Amino acid sequence: MTTPAKPTKNFRFVTGNDPDFFKDKKIVSANRSFVMFQQAKKPCDGIDPLKPQPQRVEKASKRCDASRPQPRTASIPAGAVTETPCPPGMSSDDALGLFRGDRRARKRLVDRPQPNQRVLNQILSLKAEDLPFATPNATDMCSFYALLQTEAAQGVLASRGKLTDGQLLFEAAYEGFMSTFPLRVVGSPHDTFEVLPKFKGDFKSSMEELKCHCSATFSCPNLGRTWIPKATSSKLSFLSTLCISAAHLDAMRGERSIWAPLMGQMIPLLRIMTADRTLNTSDQAIISVLQVLLGTMIACQEVSSNIHWQGLAQLVTLRGGLLQLDPVIAMMISIHSVESSILSESPIVPEYLEFLRQRRERSQPGQPIRYSPLYSNQVELMELRHDPYCSHNTYELLCDIYSLTNLISIMRSPIAELKNFQSLDDMEAERQSICARIACLPSAFSGDSKDLSRRARIVRYRFESCRIAALIYSNAILNGCSFSYAASQITPAFASSVKKDPAPRQNGRNTRSDSLPSIYRNRPVTITSYLKQLLARSDTSGLWGPLSGVLLFVALIGGTAARENLPVPTSATDLGTDSYNVKDRSWMAAVAVRCGVQLGFEYQGTMEKTLVALADVTRMSERCDSAVVEGWRASQEPEILEKSLHDGNGSLGNTSAPQTRFTEATTNEIHIERVSEGWPSTTGQADPSSIDWGFLNGI
Template identity: 25%
Template sequence: MLPPPLLSPMRPGKLPFDGTHYGPFKSIGKPFDPFRTIPQVPYVQVSVEEMKHHCSQVFGTRAMGLHWIPTLIKSPHAFLSTLCIASAHMDAINNRSRDSIQTIALQQEVIHKISQHFVNPSSQVDDFNIIAVTQLICSEIITGNDTVLKYHEPGVEKMVLLRGGLDKLGVNGRLASTLTWVSLESAILRESKPRNMYLDYATDHPCRPYPNTATIPESPLWCPRSDFETIKRSPRSTQQMVDMLKDVRQMTKVFLEEDKFTSEKQRDQQLRSLYRKITFPSTLPEVDTTTVRTPREWAYEVCRVAAVIQATAMVKRVPLSEAFVQIAQSHIQMEPPIQIQPSPSLSLSTPTTQNPSISPFRIDSPVHSLTSHFDSHQPPFLFTTPPTSHSHRPPKRSPSSALLTHIRTCLENSDLSDAWSDLTGVLYWITLILGAASSTANNASTTYGISHLEREEGVVNRKWIRALGVRCAIRLCFQHEDPVLKTLRAAVGVVQTCADGGRGERMVVSQGQGGGRQEQGMGKRRRL
């Protein structure tokens, strides 16, 4: 018997209109809502129907329809705040470095309606107002508007405190968990410390046991069973990918659970051993650079990039963003791009660029150690472009920009039509690690004198990665609430402990099925 899918389909079976075929030049009509019953925005540039359709295609799941939508449709501004996310996502996949008029108009309308509800004491901190602010923050995570987030995040925290805490929120606990994952993801992508209220909620949230037959969003950050049962049986994975993810999982546990070791030296030795396995594999598969690569090969490559960045940050006790720059500067040799045919399975719900097939660099030369501890050379990435003459080389680009473009190229060619299906948990891990790692990529590369266009490209690519991460979270959170919270809690541990340089507050994370929290020593040790 086949295992169940990771996400239940939005609708079981075919609907009548699925079998209807329309000839050329025939339209089903723009007005999905001819009687204007859906809440509207007083701006002619905003098509609520278009945003609603995009939202359902990109984020929609059956669990969302059961647990979230019934509440949204009871409030105009809660509903419109959902479209803010859809519009921000559309901006990202259409390569807009700045918010579109449609996104700005939707956000302004939602903010206006939130302010109107503040006038009435009975609606100031009701579920609908908190939902609207939460989803507004989610859209701002995609746009990367840190200045606005600094106002809205403390504001929603005060609203929750006035309600009596997260446990007092409604929607059968879904509002508390949604606000928690939005807030934790926002902090992770900015490499900032999340608020204790959300850390405590994610830490104390129980996680039920799962049989080996269950299909769950496993990743190196969360694996409640003894092995990657879902990943192993996925047709999208390979044995190489499984082995690498196991090494990252083990290294993450060693890095965060330092109390299990008799000495710091013993722990460092194990970290270094795992680091070498991840970053210095003894053999790599031979790839024919003249042929089109499969989505599985592209997926493996981007997994490997995320693994190398996370492993480097953990073993050197540096922030993920610093590890990103170190790897980019030390390992990238620029070459002209090679044209690769994109996957034919890309669809409307797949974020794409105008030219998703370009891989604009190669990594093919041995480099010296980045620190005195590591004296082995870095092997080539899986995919390289054939050498060309120097006369046709493009202008030099900053290494960080090239690495970020390579990451997006790999993801776009890996077939994102269903967010990697039963490997959505792995894709979510990638977006968290690479989203945090690339948060300041161009800022750290000022010595290269990057151009305005290159800086704009970096903004577009980072926004695109954040949009993909939000898409994964929304698709997962209503059916796999516990795994999303536990994944984010572990990601906070990695990001914060790396940022602290291995000192200060430690995030002790266990990837088992239990819950609970522990406090020890000079600082808090929070245990999943």
């Protein structure tokens, strides 16, 4: 065992209590001289060592300091520098030990404060079920790190398992008797997601995963500038952002393992916050409720969503209406309220719709345009021909959707009453012609789709998604019914001809395709499940770029059509189950909400005009929906109807509303039959694959 070397003259230690002391020119010059010339004093290989030359040191110091005006001082020999008086500091032995790595604990100049015993008792009696939302008391403040040094705090850590200091700090602040750190997380040196509590139960996701998913899915520049500072200004509004991320992550995975336990923790906090009169009128309270609402919209919980929207309306009323709120908050409330009403097919709140009508958002110069088939005219849509992911067929289809929407708005406007009946008949004939042209469009996969590049397949998937959404949209306009009922009337003639995967099954389980987003191939096919499969394969990571308004339209139509509020026709009872429809609807609702968030912050005009136009069509369909439903039920269940009429409790109502049936013809034709009298039938030539759903073979 070797003993440590004794202090020698090979090291020179300079100690001081002030950092400016080491910047003194005398000290710097002496250190440089020691390093450069001290080694010359040692004998080396029998050669006489060089003698030190103080004159060189003096000239070198003068040459280095020539650019700085300095007072005249006498030259200091190199050997006399060690005798320079220094302020009292660390001794040479301590410095040598510090250099060798033998660090010694220094005495604390200030003792840590002793913790309050009453606070420790409260920490020991913490329960996860009781989570009061209270402001900390000044008398209960104490040092967090002082608590960690006590035996009682160590017992808490041992009883709760592996908890970090940040998590214990969050739990203490959660109860309201310690520091207010979680209330102000911006600018804190702590990791915000590290101090979140661990939820009980089978929580399959971590806070870091939710954070990354939220940032990658919903982040955009304007959201970071206008929304994030408000959303992170309070504890509850910050935690409510996780509801959106958890619901979206569950929808993409097709499960509800994250959103459900998270909502179980958020609802008691919302109830306590809304009961406090000092908190329920703040911007943070409104933001918290709105972000929780977005999670319920993605999860397709209509009952909970309606309850939360009523509560949010009360909070807005307490503030004095939308005009008394922050413009960004008022805009997001109006956008998502109309979007939620469209997805759930519920009545639209007139105040929110009028707020969107009256907004005039000016586009910034140089900002790219996001096109939508509901308001972009044909001149604006011509720019899409330069998009590599927009084919010519997609461009023509979007022009037909715009023409149909514009025609409906003119026919339902007061201006149409001033025109003669001949012009109204012409517009009605044009409407039927557009709907027939959309119905006769061939599938994108009617031909050979093998050996296509990924880009070519994405172009076909996007066109096919727009075609299916346009088919539901035109059928709803033609019949004057809801989108869900219109989708139930469009059934594939050969649903059993779905192409299976060429790969064999393993262990009796369903195989998946590895080329694009995986789906089950042997599940029953409905028009909404088919639309969801198309969207999943059309690369929605970038929201279709310039076609983001088109993606919003398709997602809203698909999410509404998957609602299935009507019974399934008897001829198509084997086409789907509720579990499939809920997953498909939740997936498309998640895409619609994501489009609403990003377009609402970046392109307000696209979002507002799309929702206003779609809301007008939805409100127009609500007036005829009840009559169509009763007429359909009468044709499907005559014995139940006869029994109800015999009992005196049934009513057919007005069954004269127009209704459309898409039937398979014996020849290569598609017949669009008008059920009621006075509506001529329209026949159009089309490829047989567009009626027998032969495009399913191309997937």
